[in-house]
Amino acid sequence: MTTEPTVGLLTVPWRWSRRHLFQSPGSSVLTLLAAWLLWKVLPSAVNWALVKAVWSGDPAACRASGGACWAFVTEKYRLILFGIYPYDEQWRPLTAIVVFVVMMLASAHPSCWRRWLIWMWAGGLVLVGILMWGGVPGLPYVSNDRWGGLPLTLILSATGIVLSFPLALLLALGRRSRLPAVRAASVAYIELWRGVPLVSVLFMASIMFPLFLPEGITVDKLLRAQAGIILFTAAYLAENVRGGLQAIARGQFEAADALGLSYWQKTRLIILPQALRLVIPPLVGQFITTFKDTSLVVIIGLYDLLSSTKMALSDPQWRAFYIEGYVVAALIYTVFTAAMSYYSQYLERRLDRDRRRS
Amino acid sequence: MNDEIVISLKDVNKWYGSFHVLHDLSLDVRKGERVVVCGPSGSGKSTVIRCVNRLEEHQAGTITVNGIELTSDLKTVEAVRHDVGMVFQQFNLFPHLTVLENLTLAPIWVKKVPKAEAAGLAMTYLERVKIADHARKYPAQLSGGQQQRVAIARSLCMRPSIMLFDEPTSALDPEMIKEVLDVMVELANDGMTMVCVTHEMGFARTVADTVVFMADGQIVEKNSPAELFGNPQEERTRQFLSQIIRH
Ligand SMILES: Nc1ncnc2c1ncn2[C@@H]1O[C@H](COP(=O)(O)OP(=O)(O)OP(=O)(O)O)[C@@H](O)[C@H]1O
Numbered sequence: 001m002t003t004e005p006t007v008g009l010l011t012v013p014w015r016w017s018r019r020h021l022f023q024s025p026g027s028s029v030l031t032l033l034a035a036w037l038l039w040k041v042l043p044s045a046v047n048w049a050l051v052k053a054v055w056s057g058d059p060a061a062c063r064a065s066g067g068a069c070w071a072f073v074t075e076k077y078r079l080i081l082f083g084i085y086p087y088d089e090q091w092r093p094l095t096a097i098v099v100f101v102v103m104m105l106a107s108a109h110p111s112c113w114r115r116w117l118i119w120m121w122a123g124g125l126v127l128v129g130i131l132m133w134g135g136v137p138g139l140p141y142v143s144n145d146r147w148g149g150l151p152l153t154l155i156l157s158a159t160g161i162v163l164s165f166p167l168a169l170l171l172a173l174g175r176r177s178r179l180p181a182v183r184a185a186s187v188a189y190i191e192l193w194r195g196v197p198l199v200s201v202l203f204m205a206s207i208m209f210p211l212f213l214p215e216g217i218t219v220d221k222l223l224r225a226q227a228g229i230i231l232f233t234a235a236y237l238a239e240n241v242r243g244g245l246q247a248i249a250r251g252q253f254e255a256a257d258a259l260g261l262s263y264w265q266k267t268r269l270i271i272l273p274q275a276l277r278l279v280i281p282p283l284v285g286q287f288i289t290t291f292k293d294t295s296l297v298v299i300i301g302l303y304d305l306l307s308s309t310k311m312a313l314s315d316p317q318w319r320a321f322y323i324e325g326y327v328v329a330a331l332i333y334t335v336f337t338a339a340m341s342y343y344s345q346y347l348e349r350r351l352d353r354d355r356r357r358s
Numbered sequence: 359m360n361d362e363i364v365i366s367l368k369d370v371n372k373w374y375g376s377f378h379v380l381h382d383l384s385l386d387v388r389k390g391e392r393v394v395v396c397g398p399s400g401s402g403k404s405t406v407i408r409c410v411n412r413l414e415e416h417q418a419g420t421i422t423v424n425g426i427e428l429t430s431d432l433k434t435v436e437a438v439r440h441d442v443g444m445v446f447q448q449f450n451l452f453p454h455l456t457v458l459e460n461l462t463l464a465p466i467w468v469k470k471v472p473k474a475e476a477a478g479l480a481m482t483y484l485e486r487v488k489i490a491d492h493a494r495k496y497p498a499q500l501s502g503g504q505q506q507r508v509a510i511a512r513s514l515c516m517r518p519s520i521m522l523f524d525e526p527t528s529a530l531d532p533e534m535i536k537e538v539l540d541v542m543v544e545l546a547n548d549g550m551t552m553v554c555v556t557h558e559m560g561f562a563r564t565v566a567d568t569v570v571f572m573a574d575g576q577i578v579e580k581n582s583p584a585e586l587f588g589n590p591q592e593e594r595t596r597q598f599l600s601q602i603i604r605h
């Protein structure tokens with residue numbers, strides 16, 4: 001009887017770490033460095049965030065403990081999440097958040113990429129509008145200068161992404177069009193918007209734009225900011241999409257032409273499905289950027305998640321606990337951005353299937 | 359083959375920028391005729407057949423397909439493409455679609471054939487090219503020869519009356535060439551009008567009614583395979599034939 005080499009208790013972790021942590025001298029050095037940093041930082045971080053933390057109570061209790069003051073969050077979480085939306089009506093922005101999350105989940109799986117998705121988003125955005133604004137029986141009107149916090153961040157970024165995407169497709173196709181006028185207009189649009197920082201776009205939308213409007217006509221501040229974000233994001237997305245279009249072999253266009261497909265059939269059925277899956281990482285990167293950049297709307301007086309956190313911190317009693325406030329805001333941002341980047345990796349793997357041989 | 363002329367090129371001229379590719383080229387193809395086009399690399403063989411379904415535009419002369427003259431009017435282009443299938447050297451299957459979806463796409467979208475009917479039609483053609491077992495696979499999972507047979511079936515699904523082939527076996531390993539040629543021979547025997555750029559002389563001998571020898575954007579010689587291969591009239595033709603026979 002031959003004896004198998006005994007598989008000790010530590011064999012599996014040992015092999016795993018050989019493969020993942022100590023594969024080369026370089027990675028070994030980095031692993032050790034990271035371990036040393038963790039060793040230095042982790043204990044005090046855990047001590048601060050968990051062991052000595054105060055979960056409820058008043059500022060005095062927090063100051064006495066020397067740990068994290070989560071009591072601040074317990075006290076102010078509604079302000080952080082919903083801004084100054086009327087307190088008794090805050091179930092409405094909460095429902096809006098749920099609607100967004102459900103719509104995002106429903107859009108995630110490739111088997112759901114059908115026409116109804118467009119209608120779902122259109123309906124969903126209308127629903128969110130009704131919930132947030134109200135003004136229908138049972139829902140008192142809430143002006144949008146009282147909107148804030150996470151729902152505002154989600155509205156600005158999700159609407160921004162969803163509406164800028166079709167515009168970006170048209171711009172990217174336009175930039176490769178055979179018609180000189182279409183091509184020139186697309187190039188001009190893309191280069192113009194990419195030449196301006198988002199901050200100035202928002203600033204223009206809020207301060208300059210109203211000056212150009214005739215007397216008596218006003219466009220809501222939120223809508224102006226939203227339009228700015230859509231138009232700005234589209235220019236960047238268009239360049240990402242164009243990268244994918246350029247990677248499609250000429251033979252694909254020719255085969256589609258030879259079969260008699262029209263330009264739009266060819267584009268929709270053959271070219272875009274291939275081009276878009278090539279550029280998933282930069283597209284999702286741009287989505288993440290848009291999500292985070294919505295925090296810039298603070299300069300025009302809209303209170304997104306980050307600004308509502310600041311607002312909560314403006315209470316003199318709790319002012320000292322800004323670290324806790326920002327940690328919570330950062331965690332919320334991280335949940336959404338991490339979800340997006342994991343999703344991008346999942347999608348790439350899944351759509352890659354047919355390019356592999358099996 | 360009957361006397362009806364289905365493809366007619368008259369004094370066709372084409373330039374790529376300032377480069378004059380086709381010089382006053384004229385050629386008639388009859389219904390059911392099998393034409394093989396051969397000639398040295400760069401002589402304009404691909405350009406000619408790509409002008410027939412307007413993947414390339416000619417600048418002078420007229421091209422008439424099934425009585426429709428090709429102009430820059432999109433309607434004529436559309437009408438001609440409905441009736442003319444094309445098979446490429448590089449297959450050009452759609453990699454993001456399954457074999458079956460590759461076949462049903464154009465019938466469903468261009469001809470508005472109901473989905474189930476399109477799938478049935480597709481399976482018929484897949485059986486004809488002996489590849490029905492692979493209907494649910496993606497192109498990347500097939501060999502080159504299999505992919506080219508799928509490409510032929512994809513064109514046939516549009517029920518074209520004319521098929522164009524641009525070196526359909528040139529990108530294939532030698533052992534796969536026969537399986538593709540067999541399909542083409544069968545198609546020829548069914549009476550399909552075919553214009554085929556190829557250097558497979560065996561195929562030309564057994565199948566072609568007419569062989570066209572091109573050089574420098576002109577037709578140098580046009581004859582039956584027996585005559586053109588056995589008794590070439592032009593010096594250029596003799597030179598070319600001696601070269602491909604030596605290889
Ligand atoms: N898009 C293009 N732009 C400029 N020149 C081109 C283009 N396509 C082809 N040509 C040139 O036109 C000439 C004829 O090309 P064509 O592809 O028709 O030759 P061919 O006879 O099919 O050659 P091969 O046997 O190598 O396929 C060649 O000299 C080629 O370099």
Ligand SMILES: [Mg+2]
Nearest residue numbers: 403404405525
């Ligand atoms: Mg060629």
